[in-house]
Amino acid sequence: MSEKIILNTKNKYTSEDTIPITDVFIKIAENIKLLLIVPFIFILITIINVTFFITPGYTSTSKIMSSQGSGGESSMAVGIAAQFGVNLSGENELKWPYSETIKSRKFARRLISKNFNSKQFGTQKSLRYILTSGKNINEFDISILELDAVKIFQEMINVVEDPKTGIFTISVSAKEPELAKDINNQIINELDLHQKQTNRENASKTKIFIEERIFSIEKELIASEEKLKNFRERNRRIENSPSLQLEQQRLLREVSVLTGVFTTLKQQLETTKIEEVRDSESVVVFDPPEKPVFRSSPRKTLMVIQAAILGLTFSFLLIFFKILLEKISKKDKNKILKAKSIILRQFSIKL
Structure with missing residues (x-):
């Protein structure tokens, strides 16, 4: 039941x-x-x-990669140093870290100090001034404005690398289409200057190393030649002495090797001097930045x-x-109303 x-x-x-x-x-x-x-x-x-x-956003894109010519020149300088036991490859990779460079605070500070034209803020205004919505340095601490501008700049930039081709796609988003294009162009210019400067610095390091090696090898060569001269002066007739012939061959071989090294270093020194002053294109631009027609956001x-x-x-x-x-049900409604009255009563007592 x-x-x-x-x-x-x-x-x-x-x-x-x-x-x-x-x-x-x-x-x-x-x-x-x-x-x-x-x-x-x-x-x-x-x-x-x-x-x-x-606020609408406009995105300008470009595609770049490091020039093979610059990489080859740098690698040749590295190879020269490597032949003599000095490793410069850690600072001279053929693969340039464009993503890390563009996203770095150092690079951002260089960019925000450049002047750009803006419809909203006027002509030839610093990017820091534009990104911080026209805030004046007199009203705010320069360090605070710079930090804000760097943060905004890093957020508006996107860099994607194609691992198969080594091509980098740079996307810049801004409130104005012309400004987005100009910033993208300036990024490429700064990358090119940065890479040229790095190549020149590496060539200078290699030149200093080669000059030091030339000075050292020249001293060794002079000493070896002096030994050979003294040996020949002391030993006019060595035809009947195998040991003296062997000693002369050893001295000749040493002079020959040092002469070859000295000649090679002299040739490489001239090549490195040319590389040091060369101003060739370091960044190859496949697709230059264009003014976006439609807004992206x-x-x-x-x-x-x-x-x-x-x-x-x-x-x-x-x-x-x-x-x-x-x-x-009606009974449940009464329970809800009762609970509501209890809650209101509790609040009224506290108040």
Whole structure:
């Protein structure tokens, strides 16, 4: 008997708690205006926000890579030093770390000190001034403005490398299309200057090393030649002495080897001097930056679709909540009202 009562009670609560699918469709039909109005409001707010409040962004892209000529010259200088036991390869990789260079704070500080033209802030204004929305140094600490500008600059730059081809794609986003293009151009120019300077510094290091080796080898060569001369002066006739002939061959071989090294170093010194003053192109530009025609952000169509989906979801939640409220029995409603009055009473006592 007790088991039947329990089963009946369970069936009663189950039937009361479940919501028939027909009721859901009926409620949707009754609240069709809600399903149309709420998404429309969400879409309208999004369009107003995108049109009047969100600042549009424009992205200029370019594709570059390190020139093989510059890499070959640097590697030749490294090879010269390596022949004599000095390793300069750690500072002279053929693969240039463009991503790390552009994203570095040092590079960013160089860029934000350059002047650019802006429709909003005027002509020939520093990038620091433009990125910090025209804040004056007199009103703010220069170090704070610089840190803010560096952070903004790093966020507006994106560098992607193709590992197969070694080509870097540089993307620059800015509020103005012309400004985005100019910043991208300036980045390439600064990279080219940086790479040329690095090549010249490496060539200078190699030249100093070669000059030191020439000085050392020249002393050894003079000493060896002096030994050979003294040997010949002391030993006029060595035809009948195998040991003296062997000694003369050893001295001749030593002089010959040192002469070859000395000649090679002299040739390489001239080559390195040419590399040191050479001003060839270091960065090869495949696709130069262009002025973007269309804005890259915000994406109005995508945001409107998202707003419509969010509005529909919110509408269905409201309808579902209304169905749940209607399913609550009168007794449960009284309990809810009682709980509400207790909460209000507690707050009134505390106040």
